Amino acid sequence: MYYIGIDLGTSAVKLLLMEGKGKIANVVSREYPLYFPHPGWSEQKPEDWYAQTMAGMKELLEGFDRTQVAGISFGGQMHGLVILDEQDNVIRPAILWNDGRTSAENDYLNSVIGKETLSSYTANISFTGFTAPKLLWVEKNEPENFARIAKIMLPKDYLAYKLTGVHCTDVSDASGMLLFDVKNRCWSKEMCEICHVKETQLARIFESYETVGCVLPAVAQELGIPGTVKVAAGAGDNAAAAVGTGTVGEGRCNISLGTSGTIFISSEKFGVDQNNALHAFAHADGHYHLMGCMLSAASCNKWWMDDIIGTQDYAKEQAAIGKLGENHVYFLPYLMGERSPHNDPDARGTFIGMTMDTTRADMTQAVLEGVAFALRDSFEVAKSLGIRIERTKICGGGAKSPLWKKIIANVMNVRVDVIESEEGPGYGGAMLAAVACGEYASVEEAAGKLVKVVDTVEPEPELAAKYEARYQQFRQIYPTVKGLFPKLK
Numbered sequence: 001m002y003y004i005g006i007d008l009g010t011s012a013v014k015l016l017l018m019e020g021k022g023k024i025a026n027v028v029s030r031e032y033p034l035y036f037p038h039p040g041w042s043e044q045k046p047e048d049w050y051a052q053t054m055a056g057m058k059e060l061l062e063g064f065d066r067t068q069v070a071g072i073s074f075g076g077q078m079h080g081l082v083i084l085d086e087q088d089n090v091i092r093p094a095i096l097w098n099d100g101r102t103s104a105e106n107d108y109l110n111s112v113i114g115k116e117t118l119s120s121y122t123a124n125i126s127f128t129g130f131t132a133p134k135l136l137w138v139e140k141n142e143p144e145n146f147a148r149i150a151k152i153m154l155p156k157d158y159l160a161y162k163l164t165g166v167h168c169t170d171v172s173d174a175s176g177m178l179l180f181d182v183k184n185r186c187w188s189k190e191m192c193e194i195c196h197v198k199e200t201q202l203a204r205i206f207e208s209y210e211t212v213g214c215v216l217p218a219v220a221q222e223l224g225i226p227g228t229v230k231v232a233a234g235a236g237d238n239a240a241a242a243v244g245t246g247t248v249g250e251g252r253c254n255i256s257l258g259t260s261g262t263i264f265i266s267s268e269k270f271g272v273d274q275n276n277a278l279h280a281f282a283h284a285d286g287h288y289h290l291m292g293c294m295l296s297a298a299s300c301n302k303w304w305m306d307d308i309i310g311t312q313d314y315a316k317e318q319a320a321i322g323k324l325g326e327n328h329v330y331f332l333p334y335l336m337g338e339r340s341p342h343n344d345p346d347a348r349g350t351f352i353g354m355t356m357d358t359t360r361a362d363m364t365q366a367v368l369e370g371v372a373f374a375l376r377d378s379f380e381v382a383k384s385l386g387i388r389i390e391r392t393k394i395c396g397g398g399a400k401s402p403l404w405k406k407i408i409a410n411v412m413n414v415r416v417d418v419i420e421s422e423e424g425p426g427y428g429g430a431m432l433a434a435v436a437c438g439e440y441a442s443v444e445e446a447a448g449k450l451v452k453v454v455d456t457v458e459p460e461p462e463l464a465a466k467y468e469a470r471y472q473q474f475r476q477i478y479p480t481v482k483g484l485f486p487k488l489k
Contacts, residue, residue, distance in 0.1 A: 001070040001439065004057065005244075005429030006119045007237065008049060008076040008156045010034065010096065010259050016426035017064065021448035024421060025064065030056040035093065040100035040337075040345075043093040045169035047081050053159055057223055066224045071433030072163065072215070072489040073208075073232035075240025075425025078176045080133040084151040091145050094155060095137075097129045098260070098295055098336050100345045105133035105140070105212035109178070113194060115276060121190045122189050123182040123272050123280040124175075128337065128345040129295070135195045142450040154199050156234055164213035164231050172239035175281035180205075182282050183270045206233035208243075208284035209435040209443055218323045235284035238262045238291060244428030245393040245419055246451030248285040248444050253389045255408060255416075256424065257398025261297025261371055263378045265290045265387060277341035277381045284432065285443040290387075292340035292378020292428025297371050298398035300333045300349070305368045309360070318368075318403045320361040324410070325466030329353045329362045330474055331370030332481075340378045342478065346485040352477060368404050372411040373474040379412055391415035391456075395424035409457040411471060413464040418455040 002025065007014040011034065017026040030052035035043045043276070079097040079299040082089060095101070109118060109126035118125050126133055131154070139146040153161065154177070157169045174180040174187075179195065179202065181188040187199050206212055211230045234240065236326045238256060241247075242264050247254035254264045272280040273290070283289040296303075305314055334347035351366065382389065394416050398404050409416040421427045431446045440446035 001437070002064065002068050003070060003424040003430040003433040003437070003439070004060065004072040005431070005433065006053060006072065006074045006156070007158065007423070007426035007429060008053070008074060008159060009237070010077050010098070011048060013053050013056055014423070014426050015053070015060045016423050016430055017060050018427065018430035018434070020434065024423065024427070026060050027423060027426070028060040028149045031308055038101070042096040042099040044096060046090050046155070049155065050159060050162045054222065058384070059430050061223065067226060068072055069225045069229055071230045071232060071437040073429040073433035073436065074156040074159060074234030075237045075429045076154065076173065076234065078154065078173055078236040078238070079129050079131050080155040081131050081138070082153040082155060083138070083145065083149045084153065084160045085148045086150045086420065088151070088161070091148050092142065095134045099134070100128050100337050102128045102133035102137045103345050105136040106345070108136070109133060111482060118178065119272060119276055121188045122178050122180060122397060123270070124178060125343070127274040127339050127343055128177055129339065130178045132191065132195050135197060139196060149201055151203065152197060153203055157203055160212055160231055160233065163215050163219050165216055166213045167203040168206055168212040168233055170206050170208040170233035170284070171282035172234055172284045173236040173390065174205060176236060176279070182280055184289070185282055188260055188327050192372060207286055208233050208235040208239065209432045230433070230436050232432045234429055234432055238293070239281070239284040239289065240428035240432070241395050241424030241432050241445060242289065242428065243284050243394050243443055244421065244424040244426070244451070246447040247393055248283070250449045251387070251389070253373060253392035253448070255392050255394045256396040257298050257371070257394065257404065258396035259297065259299045261294040261375055263292045263375055263382070265382055271385070273381055273385050275472050276295045276362050278378060279340070284428070291379065292375070294333065294371070294374050295336040296333050298396060300335060300367050300371055301398065303335060304364065314401070317361070317364050318401060321365045322361065324407065325463050325470060327362055327365050327369060327470070328355070329358055329366040330477060331366040332477060333367070333370045341381050344482070344485070346489070347478070347482070348488060350477070350481060368407055369411070370468070373471050374473055375408070376411055377475065389414060391417055393417050393419055395419070395422060405457045409459045410463045411467045413459045413468070415459065416457040417453045420452040420454045
């Protein structure tokens with residue numbers, strides 16, 4: 001049997017066809033536009049997601065026996081606000097995870113409602129990218145749209161609705177809305193009241209591996225697949241990537257170097273750090289996880305290469321980098337503000353330490369190292385909780401760089417395990433579909449049988465010591481310049 005994993009990203013939807021034993025049979029990617037109607041705003045049209053997903057699935061299945069497709073599931077960009085009217089039409093473009101317009105609403109939630117109160121209701125505090133402050137923004141700035149809301153959804157859940165007709169979400173994605181009681185895996189009545197929404201406007205909650213329904217007859221006919229194909233709820237992109245890298249169960253770690261960057265730590269028990277520097281979310285395996293998320297990771301390198309240097313030859317630029325651990329240039333990777341652990345939408349990207357002998361390679365190296373240092377900031381929070389991590393999986397576009405993996409291993413001073421498949425969220429989505437269809441009894445069983453480590457990057461003691469000193473310098477830069485950022489608007 002075949003299982004389709006749909007990775008709904010910020011720049012494209014990536015579709016993966018997996019055989020029951022885990023072999024990837026085909027991968028297809030379809031891009032769609034990203035809109036920036038004002039500085040700091042970020043939007044997409046849900047209709048574009050669905051159109052490209054359907055076109056992508058048709059392409060994905062070309063040359064394969066479509067009657068053998070058994071299940072579909074998702075990994076999707078988190079936090080985006082999709083609002084539908086009573087006829088299930090999209091009211092306005094989706095406000096995305098990296099949109100920074102909700103500073104006032106975010107401040108209201110954290111300062112007036114209070115971080116302790118929010119944490120008691122949801123296990124998290126408010127961040128500008130979360131869904132709840134977006135709802136407050138729409139209520140204040142687009143009251144006519146707010147009044148029309150019949151359903152509040154997340155990006156991948158809109159696809160699930162279009163495929164099945166069911167308004168659904170999963171526990172991992174819902175955790176990032178600030179409307180969800182993570183510990184008890186249900187909607188928070190208190191947060192609904194604070195955000196002036198009714199629980200009936202929210203989707204039905206499923207575990208990530210549960211079936212929400214079968215594909216609609218019209219969808220089955222258009223794709224040429226059986227009407228019995230099951231659609232599983234799926235997961236937020238980071239939880240899906242964790243499934244796809246085998247980061248399930250107790251104390252496993254995954255680092256994702258995608259558009260955003262995350263450090264993801266799975267746990268069998270619910271837990272929250274006292275400063276809420278890390279997100280405490282429900283996991284796709286039925287348990288929980290802690291996650292530190294930086295808003296710009298591989299996108300920093302893409303910005304530097306494409307827009308500043310003006311080259312597509314990433315490997316050539318990295319080949320010019322000489323000695324590691326000795327760079328005198330530092331880069332704060334806050335091109336879209338920052339989430340974990342600073343929660344500062346005003347933070348900006350910053351180079352510091354340049355001199356007349358600074359080279360292009362030094363600047364490129366600083367970008368790669370800056371992302372690694374910023375990830376370590378969240379890693380340090382996890383260590384302060386007594387969590388001991390000696391190795392991590394890695395995924396995302398940035399993980400294709402051998403140099404970047406080496407930098408990560410030595411900045412973190414942990415072993416970095418490279419897995420056979422680099423298709424984290426899409427592969428995780430296909431695995432969740434396989435569990436929903438009974439191919440595997442649990443997410444843990446699927447991960448144990450399908451995820452294979454093919455290489456390990458070991459930290460080098462001498463280099464790790466050099467990076468330790470560099471990191472201690474890096475971590476002083478943000479507190480020093482923090483007060484300047486609000487004045488640069």
